[in-house]
Amino acid sequence: MNGRGSADARNVQTNAVNGMQNAQAMFDLAASRMTSAAAGVAGPDPVSPDTPDMAEAMVGMMSAQLAYTASAKVLSMTLEHERSVLDLLA
Numbered sequence: 001m002n003g004r005g006s007a008d009a010r011n012v013q014t015n016a017v018n019g020m021q022n023a024q025a026m027f028d029l030a031a032s033r034m035t036s037a038a039a040g041v042a043g044p045d046p047v048s049p050d051t052p053d054m055a056e057a058m059v060g061m062m063s064a065q066l067a068y069t070a071s072a073k074v075l076s077m078t079l080e081h082e083r084s085v086l087d088l089l090a
Helices: 003-039 054-089
Strands: none
Touching: 003 054
16 A cells, blocks of 8 residues: 555544544433433423423434444445455565
8 A cells, every 4th residue: 555545544544433433422412312301301491492302312312323333334444445455465
């Protein structure tokens, strides 16, 4: 692999890991909202947009799961590609 290809692969790997970390943060936030909704925690106005909604929190958790899975797959494929290139060079 030339220097540029190696740098590009590292950038992709870094972006994938960052994507996984962002997805984890999204999931944690959605899970917190789910817990608040399940516990019936509401602000002074129960119809307020700040009132936790279980369905919205579940969608957030599912979206975060998909984002994490996609980023993990990108990381996995990048590492697999690097292994293949190294096998060809060996």
